[in-house]
Amino acid sequence: MKTYVKQDFPLAEVRRHLEPGPIVLVSSAWKGKTNIMTMGWHMVMGFTPSLIGCYIWDNNHSFEMVRKSRECVINVPTFDLLDTAIGIGNCSGAEVDKFDKFGLTAGEAEMVGAPLIKECYANFERRLADAKLIRNYSLFVWEVVKAHVAKSPKNPETVHYRGNGEFMVAGRSVSRRRLFKAPNL
């Protein structure tokens, strides 16, 4: 599988890769084991600090791993990884080593203990910014503390879940900068 050459990316601009709404892979580590889950329920909640809200169902094996370690990495896969992402979402880390099973390469993160997935277009290292909404809402509020993004392409072919096994693949890009007032960009 293809890996991407990456560079540091400004934390305040992480929204570029998450606000369009792609499915992501959440990688975690706890007590010497790693895991990966596929996730579609997330939203941007701030620029500086760079905050991302994620709904993680407490039935997922990753739930306790990210809650206890208070860290994880959000990895953005592209279309070539779609079947892998689905496979990851259809088995449990309680039973299999997902890096091994799916032939993915674990890279070392700089700021957190969780591994990066090298085959993904972007990797965002995150620390838990707020745990207060987990119990009642299953909502984790994360701060991105380090961002790695592929040098090219500029606009990746991300995949977006519709439910029922159907996906939308990212299409063309258009700019409308001229229609914005500067503070609203």
Added chain:
Amino acid sequence: MKTYVKQDFPLAEVRRHLEPGPIVLVSSAWKGKTNIMTMGWHMVMGFTPSLIGCYIWDNNHSFEMVRKSRECVINVPTFDLLDTAIGIGNCSGAEVDKFDKFGLTAGEAEMVGAPLIKECYANFERRLADAKLIRNYSLFVWEVVKAHVAKSPKNPETVHYRGNGEFMVAGRSVSRRRLFKAPNL
């Protein structure tokens, strides 16, 4: 501008149109006035009830309108409305009547006082399900109580914001149903 012929849509399947991450138009009504805001920070938080979390900045004119009325409509625009959606996001309801300024048609909702935008592909009527996260997180948790979706096309050309005036337009659709275990669809 084009309007869509719509039909009732199952509340438990609203994720189909929001989880892919499109920009949406939030319409509201309070004390005889209506307003519209453009929004990209939202996430699915549940199927039954159908819950959607939205981050709404308290500087927006719509913030107090939706907080006080405890209702709104999420309208999903397609590519033909992109410039309109940007225009809506770049002026304030404190100064202009946005339905009038942008030539949009206000339709009557069934379950809430806020108007539908007829030119949008889908309209989701919502009531505030939980106000407790507004003060500290600007996060509104809404329940969709009525859904109207265009009869066709099945897969609309939604628009997804990257920041800096750049958008991704929804591309092709693919099905991978065969790769899912039934409970995970």
